[in-house]
Amino acid sequence: MNRILAYATCLAVIVALPAGAFAQQADRPAKERKAGSEQRFLMNAANDNLAEVQLGRLAAERGQSDEVKKFGERMVTDHQKAYDELKQLAEAKGVKIPAEPDSRAKKEYDRLAKMSGADFDRAYMDLMVREHDRDVKAFERAARNENDTQVKDWATKTLPTLQEHQKLAKEINGHVRTARKERGSSPSASPGTAPKSSK
Numbered sequence: 384m385n386r387i388l389a390y391a392t393c394l395a396v397i398v399a400l401p402a403g404a405f406a407q408q409a410d411r412p413a414k415e416r417k418a419g420s421e422q423r424f425l426m427n428a429a430n431d432n433l434a435e436v437q438l439g440r441l442a443a444e445r446g447q448s449d450e451v452k453k454f455g456e457r458m459v460t461d462h463q464k465a466y467d468e469l470k471q472l473a474e475a476k477g478v479k480i481p482a483e484p485d486s487r488a489k490k491e492y493d494r495l496a497k498m499s500g501a502d503f504d505r506a507y508m509d510l511m512v513r514e515h516d517r518d519v520k521a522f523e524r525a526a527r528n529e530n531d532t533q534v535k536d537w538a539t540k541t542l543p544t545l546q547e548h549q550k551l552a553k554e555i556n557g558h559v560r561t562a563r564k565e566r567g568s569s570p571s572a573s574p575g576t577a578p579k580s581s582k
Contacts, residue, residue: 429480432466434488515549
């Protein structure tokens, strides 16, 4: 009987040990995934802010309409401020964020730098709508799901500014497109109007 009890005890210990080890291994990747998610968010946010600053300067210089120029100036101010705050946060977390835009942002900059006038306005505002739609979604996720309190708080604080940019970008993009249609559909004489005969 004693032999049976000893065997059962040993078997329980053997079964329990791997289970505990597996539990520890399962916890570790989950923590690493969370840390990786936060780091990716910080890196992406840094790239986006740097790109918005660079493109905003270009818009202030190359934009045709006052609305586009002012929007570009605001992008420089707001996104530089966001980047500076993010840099302090990242340094506190031991995360080294980029100091210049990534290759994707550089390609967009090079593409827009070749344009001017109304063509630039349309292309820039189209890009701003797409970028801010993407940014708002990313910050909404971070404000909702990030586990690091400081990262979550910064995302929550920055989100309203991005939502305001998103709304403004869509409004200006609508104005730019409307102006293009009006220019394209303004003939020298109204359709169906017979020219006046000279007497």
